Amino acid sequence: MSALLEVTGVTKRFAGVTAVDTVDLSVGQGEIVGLIGPNGSGKSTMVNLVTGDLMADEGTIRFRGEDITAVPAWKRARLGMARSFQMIRLFRSLTVSDNLLLAKHAGMETTLGDSLLGRAAAREEEERLRVRARELLAWFELDAFADRPVGALSIGQQRMVELARGVIADPTLFVLDEPAAGLSPPNVDRLIVLIRRMRDEFGMAILLVEHDMRVVRDLCERLVVLDSGLKLAEGAPEAVTSDPRVVEAYIGTGWKRHARG
Amino acid sequence: MKAGLSLIIAAVFIAAPFLTGGYELQVLMVALLYVTLTTGLNLVSGYAGQFSFAQGAFYGIGGYTTAIMGRDLGTGFWINLPAGIVVTGLFGLLLGIPALRLKGHFLAIVTIAFQTIVYLGLIQWSGFTGGQNGxxxxxxxxxxxxxATLVDITGLTAHYWLTLVFAVVAVWIAWRLVHSRLGREWVAVKDDETLAGAVGLDTTRAKLTAFVASAAFAGAAGVLNAHVMRGVTPDDFTIWISCTIVAMMVVGGRGTFLGPIIGAILLTILPELTGSFAQYKLFLFGVLLVVIIIALPEGLVGRWRKIREARA
Structure with missing residues (x-):
């Protein structure tokens, strides 16, 4: 069985600096894979290569069996890939529920023309989506904020909106770029529970980039470690975190302390 | 308050032809043309966030389309109107293409260049456009x-009524666009284009449709204006017209629905009330624009909305 996401020998250079160097990465159906590494190791570049915000110089990326190496981000999203951002990104002048609806536009059955002409089918579909958005917001305990502008929410709540925005699109792969960044410890606990439930209830695979080792250890079934753009190690979390090369790469950043919890 | 203000505006414009038939009605008619122009510009600049200083050029393209068709083909207003809208929409598409690559100030410069090219074209291609004489x-x-003759649209009052109908239809269409799925995508592109792409939106389509819609509004106003004013000359469609429309939108509040309408009415009527000072109109607009951008960047309606939200 081929993996859901299969990245083979991907390389990305910026003005002579190789940010990602012939890296292989795969994510199976419904699997939670962690991508870790010290600052500047190429994690963010790797995420952007997967989502199509950056284009690979070499190598191939396959998603659901299709070669998407040259496919732009918006088309990858339509193939079933959702993402969140390291710095929270939301449509600031819109309400929470409109933010969710926009993520579902591409998958709507009625056309833009139907919507412009005010056809009943388009209105009904939009209504169904609003109901769905409300259900999801309730799932994330955000239903009280559905009609609020996203800017009125706390950082923690905005993170949840980002997650809900990804989930509403029914992705087969959800790429999470440091979802715990900026969250308070109790919120991180909640996040861990929610991400696992997202996978269990909606069946999506998750590629998780994270600094917080607690999140990575609790959630990931497999870890890929990057260092200076190269893949340093890969395997089960316990094995990887005790790998001397990984420990070496992290020395000075408090890895050992974190790893031993 | 919002509904009340809308009702007052509507009442004034409906009552006007019964109260006056002269210069005042002419001024209100011009205000209505600007309502259509500014509402159109607001689609691309206010909602989709793409700067444009070319609304005056589209206004001219609409006007010249009906003038040239009437002269060379002998067609009348009702045939030239859809033609003018289509031709202007196509030019809007053309201007939308650089917007796929450029943002902010750089895009603004390209639209100024487009506006200038259209103006120079109208002057220089005199065999086709009539040159400076129009x-x-x-x-x-x-x-x-x-x-059977239904109505005779020849005099000022009849033209006024038609202009009012145009403005109402334009505002209604704009309302539908803004509150459709497309309108939501425009705002998404304005807020964060990268994110819009990341959630699967076709940002190319969103931007181009905004440019086309915006231009089409100006095209319709241009066709009507040509007949109402009994002719077109290049000097009716200079960069100053574009700047005036931008000023109206910004003063009223770009990205708000009512703002550009109020801006268009205020900035048409206010200079007329100042009597001989009216000749310094553009100077006045320039100062007003600078003051608004510094002190009230969200415009009059935008500010009012903020105050209300803060209270809520």
Missing amino acids: ILVPPIGEVSLFG
């Missing part, structure tokens, strides 16, 4: 159906 355009005239 082209005379007849009034709309009688509208007949199956041989």
Whole structure:
């Protein structure tokens, strides 16, 4: 069985600096894979290569069996890939529920023309989506904020909106770029529970980039470690975190302390 | 408050022809043309966030389309109107293409260049456009159906009513666009284009449709204006017209629905009330624009909305 996401020998250079160097990465159906590494190791570049915000110089990326190496981000999203951002990104002048609806536009059955002409089918579909958005917001305990502008929410709540925005699109792969960044410890606990439930209830695979080792250890079934753009190690979390090369790469950043919890 | 303000505006414009038939009605008619122009610009600049200083050029392209068709093909207003909208929409598409690559100030410069090229084209291509003298355009005239005359649109009052209908239809269409799925995508592109792509939106389509819609509004206003004013000359469609429309939108509040409408009415009527000072109109607009951008960047309606939200 081929993996859901299969990245083979991907390389990305910026003005002579190789940010990602012939890296292989795969994510199976419904699997939670962690991508870790010290600052500047190429994690963010790797995420952007997967989502199509950056284009690979070499190598191939396959998603659901299709070669998407040259496919732009918006088309990858339509193939079933959702993402969140390291710095929270939301449509600031819109309400929470409109933010969710926009993520579902591409998958709507009625056309833009139907919507412009005010056809009943388009209105009904939009209504169904609003109901769905409300259900999801309730799932994330955000239903009280559905009609609020996203800017009125706390950082923690905005993170949840980002997650809900990804989930509403029914992705087969959800790429999470440091979802715990900026969250308070109790919120991180909640996040861990929610991400696992997202996978269990909606069946999506998750590629998780994270600094917080607690999140990575609790959630990931497999870890890929990057260092200076190269893949340093890969395997089960316990094995990887005790790998001397990984420990070496992290020395000075408090890895050992974190790893031993 | 919002509904009340809308009702007052509507009442004034409906009552006007019964109260006056002269200069005041002419001024209100011009205000209505600007309502259509500014509402159109607000689609691309206010909602989709793409700067444009070319609304005056589209206004001109609409006007010249009806003038040239009338002169060379002998067609009348009702045939030239859809033609003018289509031609202007196509030019809007053309200007939308650089917007796929450029943002902010750089895009603004390209739209200024487009505006200038259109103006120079109208002057230089004199065999086709009539050069500086422009082209005379007849009034709309009688509208007949199956041989029976329904209405005669020749005088000022009749033209006024038609302009009012145009403005109402334009505002209604804009309302539908803004509150459709497309309108939501425009705002998404304005807020964060990268994110819009990341959630699967076709940002190319969103931007181009905004440019086309915005231009089409100006095209319709241009066709009507040509007949109402009995002709077109290049000097009716300079960069100053574009700047005036931008000022109206910004003063009223870009990205708000009512703002550009109020801005268009205020900035048309206010200079007229200042008597001989009216000749310094552009100077006035310039100062006003600078003051608004510094002190009230969200415009009058935008500020009002903020105050209300803060209280809520």
